Amino acid sequence: MKQTGSLFRRFLKIHFLFIFLPPMILIFFSAFFGGSGIPKKEMNPLNLFYITVLLFGLIIVAFVILSWLFFLKLQRRLSHLQEVMSMTARDSAFPKPVSVQSDRMDEIDQLGSSFNWMMQQLEDSRKRAYEEELLRHRLIANLSHDLRTPLTILRGHVTRLNHESVSLEGQLSLTEMDHTITRVGVLMDDLLSYTLLTSGKYPFEPASTDIGRLVRASVAAWYPVFEEKEIQLDVDLPADETFYWEVDPKWMTRVLDNLFQNIIRHAAEGKYANIVVDAAKEQILVADRGPGMDNSSYERGVGMGLSTCDYMLNKMMLKANITSNDKGTRVAIGRA
Structure with a gap:
């Protein structure tokens, strides 16, 4: 100049x-x-x-x-x-x-x-970053939607082969294929949910929420699933003690659903789940006796779900402290 x-x-x-x-x-x-x-x-x-x-x-x-x-x-x-x-x-x-x-x-x-x-x-x-973010969200949403069709076709072929006479090794391969298709579908759902969440498609509507009542409702909804998997539930949800957080009830329920779903998918072999509402410390505790997050099954399937939970919790001014080893995983949700 x-x-x-x-x-x-x-x-x-x-x-x-x-x-x-x-x-x-x-x-x-x-x-x-x-x-x-x-x-x-x-x-x-x-x-x-x-x-x-x-x-x-x-x-x-x-x-x-x-x-x-x-x-x-x-x-x-x-x-x-x-x-x-x-x-x-x-x-x-x-x-x-x-x-x-x-x-x-x-x-x-x-x-x-x-x-x-x-x-x-x-x-x-900023304009370029905003346009690139919109393009990325649109691409992920389209891919997640378009990949459902080939997965459905693969599952149909696997189901048809199950009715055919195959060897024991072939039956095991078909079972593993079915599990893999299910896992890919779940990962796609998690990716789509995270993309929609970060792009503002899920509105955030905070309100004063009775956490004890919300956790009891979530446990009651998931109880038949735990019972079907023969998972022993050890719950401590006092009816006369509770606390309130300024959170979105739908988002908080989604976080709990994700934690319970991880127990079903990756820690069912431990046959145990501990769910506690600690009113004195204002914490929600969810623990299992699964193989831990270092296990390959956890690594493949829990990452995107935890990223979604972390995003929601940060938005609600909360934090999840996770401790995990080969004897189980413990998640404590409290104020950030």
């Missing part, structure tokens, strides 16, 4: 000329017109001293006033620029461009021009 003028150079030029020019003029007139037109009896040293002091006093006063006006104008321009920048940092919004005088283009105008260019680049980057 070419600089057409320098603010401080102009300041120094004007002020130094103002300081040295009047004394030079005074010396010039004193040298050439010193005695003409002025009675010599009035030009005594005392009067000359007073005139000199008065002249230099006027010069100093004028210099101070001129400097004060210059810095006042400078302070106003810098304050305006600082106010625009502060508004950007405070409101997280892109402001209107700062006015710049291209014919003057001093240091402050260059700073304003650079600020305008930076805001334009940030605005363009």
Whole structure:
């Protein structure tokens, strides 16, 4: 950017000329017109001293006033620029461009021009990121929807082969194929749910929620599933003790559904589930005696579901502390 003028150079030029020019003029007139037109009896040293002091006093006063006006104008321009920048940092919004005088283009105008260019680049980057995010969400949603058809066809062929006479090894392979198709379908559902959630398709509507009552309702809905899998339920849900969180009941129920579903899918062999509502600590505890999250089954199937839960919990100002080993997994949900 070419600089057409320098603010401080102009300041120094004007002020130094103002300081040295009047004394030079005074010396010039004193040298050439010193005695003409002025009675010599009035030009005594005392009067000359007073005139000199008065002249230099006027010069100093004028210099101070001129400097004060210059810095006042400078302070106003810098304050305006600082106010625009502060508004950007405070409101997280892109402001209107700062006015710049291209014919003057001093240091402050260059700073304003650079600020305008930076805001334009940030605005363009945000637009590109938003468009890329929309494209990614649309692509994932379309893929999740389109892949259901081939999975359904594969499951149909597996079901047909199950009615055919095949060897024991073939029957085991068909069973593994059926389980794999089911697992892929679940992963696609989790991916689609996470994509819709992060794109704002699931509205967040927080309300004061009775957590004890909500957990009891979720456990009651899942009880037949645990019973079918022969999983022993150890619950501690006191009816006379509860606490309230400012959360979305639908989101909180979805988080619990995901945790219970992980027990069914990956920890059913432990035949145990512990669900506790601790009103004193304001916590929800969900534990199992499965193989732990280091097990390959957990690694393949629980990642996207936990990412969805983490997103929901963060949005609701909550946090899940997970501890896992080969003896089981424990999830404690509490305030962040």
